Amino acid sequence: MSRTIFISFSLVFFTFSSLVFAQSDEEVAELIRFRMESDVPMENIEIRNTSLLTADDIIHFYNDREFKNAWSVGGILTEEAYELRFEIKQAEFDGLVPEDYHLNVIESFFSTFESNKENGIKNAPGDLADLDIFLSDAFFKLARNLEIGKVDPSQFGEDWEIARKEPTNDYPTLLEKAVATKAIRKSLESLYPKFSIYKKGREVIRELSEKVKEDTLNWKKVKISKSIHVGDSNSDIPRLRERLIYWELLEEYAVQDEKVYDSIMMDGIKDFQGTHGLDIDGVIGPQTAQAFNDSPKDRLNKARVNMERLRWLPDTVKNAEFILVNLANFQLDYLKNLDTLISERVIVGRKYHESPIFMAEMSYIVFSPYWNIPYSITHSEIIPSVRKNPNYIAAKNMEVVTSSGKVLDPSTINWNSKSFPYMVRQKPGPGNSLGLVKFMFPNKHNVYIHDTNARSLFALDDRARSHGCIRIQNPQDFAKELLSYDPYWTSEKIDEAMHQTHEKVVQLDRHIPVVLVYLTFWADSKGEAHFREDIYERDEEVLVALGK
Template sequence: MRNTGRTRTKVLPTRAGAALALMLALALAPQGAGATAFSPFAQGVAEAAGAEAAIAAFYRTRNYAPLWTTAADAPRRAALFAALDRAQSHGLPAARYDAAGLRTQIAAIRTERDRARAEVALSRAFLAYATDVASGATEPRKIDAGIVREIIRPDPAVTLAAFASSDPAAFVRALPPAAPEYAQLMKAGLDLRRAAASGAWGPRITAESLKPGASGEAVVQLRDRLVAMGYLGRSATQDFDASVQKAVQAFQLDHGLTPDGIAGAATIEEINRAPEERLQSVIAAMERLRWMNGVELGERHIWVNLPDFTARIVDHGKVTFETVSVVGMNQGDRRTPEFSDQMEYMVINPTWHVPRSITVKEYLPMLQKNPNAVGHLNVVDRSGRVVNRGAVNFAQYSARTFPFEIKQPPSNSNALGLVKFMFPNQYNIYLHDTPSKSLFEKEIRAFSHGCIRLGKPFDFAYALLAAQTDDPVGEFKRHLNTGVETSVSLAEPVPVHLVYYTAWPTPKGRIEFRRDIYGRDAAIFDALEAAGVALGLEEG
């Protein structure tokens, strides 16, 4: 068809007439290479896209050929609307893309300028959806100062051009994260929506605590919720018997609780959480995965999930080492931040260089009261010399003017223990040993000033060194036994990912949940909700 740019349609007042007018418009619309630069369609596109440089440039480079609004573009429209109609299942703000409004706008096309405005509106909605589903619908740093992850946003011009030359349905399917966990979380979200809509989990447990041997209505409530959540087969028991105890233990393992089989206060609190609450955790986890989309995890990498209090080494997708951890306490700047970096070396028999914030907030007031306080630490001047505390009037200094550093030399009692693992970063965060071993026995392990303490630091070191020596234990101990601070480089730097997932799939597909220790996931869901995300319980 020759492209004249002068297609006209008859205005019909009825809904049926509007549909017929649309069919005529699509059938007679410019095809092939596109509209001329002076056609009403081209002018309309230029005007509608004027404030959006990427969209405007895209249409200029294709001589204003339409992408959405001809009969030949039907597969693209279908792929886009199919995606927008499923946006809610991704935990995305469906209202932002306004699929219903787009459909109405298309149905109301009467002139070439109407078609141009619809064309740009479709491109705008496509880019909004593509950006959100590929890299997140929110900005993490605006949600919480501790989420300092760098987001890889798709280039809108590149995205439009790639879509234009691709199979539409396949392109749209490939936009979300390809990580298998994303699909598992999405499925879990659908299941939770159904449970919430139907009330399938039943009433809350009214007892404060239940132990094996108990019986009665509260045990029935416990039994029914465990059955509904898939931890117990169908049962008519009213007793807290061995089967119920085993189900409680399985629940506890999946929720980061001590697996003692007793439904104490913490366990009942977690069992009583509504499916809507769990759904919010799943939606937050999906957003976090979108933020990490495009980040190369590394064939070997270290995965530290803060609310799970674990550090893992992952090789080719499988966990090859795991240890419990202690993370930053839930106070101000002591919360451990979230980011990715590269572990470059370990320091055996480390000196603790006390961070300036700890020095002036905690130790300076002690020294001002008693110069001999914290005697296990050295006060060091700018030349690196240990100062005579008795010769210093610490009261004359403020947090701003204090001229000294505080260090702790290598020893078994060193705050960093006997080894630290370094991935140099502006936040001064690293992984390390600790003499405070008793903290690893606690259920919630948020006690540090921000760094991550490891329950098995030596084994962690051996696992890292095994990639570069046949005798990792001997290599490590050779340096350790000197008692001298020694840096050992990793032959290949290992990516480190400090993450925060309160909902995460196991290899078998079950979703594990953790407590939101810093309140970050609640803040993420609030931000998503403000952007237009809805739980979508009507889908159940």
């Protein structure tokens, strides 16, 4: 009898509890619907004087689920609500600003609910409804920022001409699935750029954030005018040694003379040079010294900027075959099926002749090329040189041609005239400024990859030396790899084609995406951070935009 009474009581209690929970959830849903309907036409939806970030997604999401609350059950927050709050805070390690996603408002609600729990007070349906909307709104905004970036790169004009990718996810659908499967974190991670260096970059930012909190060093700028070799004495050596120890590239040791650059310190210098794209020679030159001036906060900001740039990159970069040129790293990588087939030093545009950021498709190679000299260079350099030296055109193996291609005798041209309706080009040969081959990916900038006759420049750390085109160190190896599909193009045939007196144009059997990017930070597959000088001074404007 007692067992029957207990079961009956349990059923009644369960039914009553379910009814209470159902009524609680219905009330919250009704308030959510009211929030969606009660706003002034043509104005943003506001909740507690705070504008929502993603009105369209919010309306679609709640309308499709008949305004049912997503983040609480029976007046109690779900684990997924706590998980999303955590992920909003973790956005710091994506280089984003957690406060951009209603964090302060959300934290206030959570504090109230925690207090209610301690004091045995039910959470108010209006609070539950408002927090529900803020959490969903935060999810949608964070999802979009993770997938395509917070900042629209088009606002930087020619500093970044790669078209912004379009979102491939429907965020309300994504959230509906994430809530149903209890996979908030997994859903947000699915939006990360599909490069392993992105997740590795998050870990670097996490470490740098801790460094910033603990940093007590004096980051006074170090500037040297003369290279320091092992055995040399310099008053800046103690500061450089201190920074090596700080970055864990050198262990503390007994120093005989703190101003002397010793062999123990040199090992740390070489490691430092390796992660900054400098020649690993152990010599402390001006660029090595300059790289030491970045504080943890400087590095953190640089990492934030470049995580955003990674979010801008389109899916094309994930293709099985593409050519990637990182201008800030002075390096070209030719990748196929995730393998790096060629990695070459390059020379890029100097300041005021900056190489642009864009994408195009390589379609042909020109062996023994003419150099069709740009109009700007003709007027600023060639014409003034001919005025000083009438034999300049012949001496530089150049020729003057009409628009129809007729070659003219330079002595018949009035070089002092304000009008110059001709084109100057340099003939194929070892003295040609383009070298012996050029790789063409037609684009509005007339930028391409080519050989050079100024090979000594590849030994420099600072290789921003061209008028904008990309000069490659070993073009013959690059050509052989690109033409590997055709057995005709042996090393001998390529060498022969590169030493002719006339151009030889070879069409590739496919178009290969060429991506010119600008990354001053990335983390490699081992999680090691790499930093590069901001040669074009472009980081600051992205950092400012991220902070807005």
